Amino acid sequence: MTELLRIKPHHLLDIIRDFGAGVVHQPHPYGHAVHRIARIVKEHPETVFELTAGADSICAPCRNLVESRCTDTTTSPGREVSKESWNRTIDGRIFERLGLAEGEKISALEFCRLASLRLGDLFTLYAEVEQSKTSLRRENLERGLKEYLERANPGKR
Structure with a gap:
């Protein structure tokens, strides 16, 4: 694989969370590429990703990506907010927890090893999210x- 794939830390964690929930990723009406990237993560754990807090390889084909920014909203923190802003907040926390920085290159496998060791308490990482949702995420x-x-x-391990 020669294409450099970029990924937001929370997207990689969400893919792994979905694996744990038994989710089989399918194409989404928004057109994003989570199904394609999830397959790569699952089948090729040594694949190296460039970490980013901005638009990544999942976002690239999404209909909500306009001028490299997400125009969608989310209610994850208990109220409607810009998904761009929320994702940057969460990714910033993940970068800090894992001791990583935007632009670093790391394999999916190594990222997961690091997350397993350093991610810690999800209730403080996702402090704004309803605790029952964070419990299920954990x-x-x-x-x-x-x-x-x-x-x-x-x-x-």
């Missing part, structure tokens, strides 16, 4: 990380 993410790391490196 369960699925922990399961996804465990399964992903075991599959990529049987007998190791």
Whole structure:
């Protein structure tokens, strides 16, 4: 694979969380590429991604991406906000927790190893989100990380 893939830290964590929840990624009406990137993450754990807080390879084909900015909204923090702003907030927290920076290159596997060791308390990472939603996120993410790391490196974690 020669194409440099860019990914937001929260997108990579969301993919792993979805693996833990048993989600099979399908094309989305928005046109984003989460299904394509999830397949790459699953089938090729050594794939190197460039980390970004901006538009990534998932966002690139999305109908809500206008001039490299997301025009969609989200209610994740309990009220309607710009998805661009919310995602940058969460990605900033993840960068800080993992000791990573925008522009760094890391494999999906190494990112997951690091997340398994350093991500810590999701309730402070997603402080604005309803606790029951964060509890479910934590369960699925922990399961996804465990399964992903075991599959990529049987007998190791």
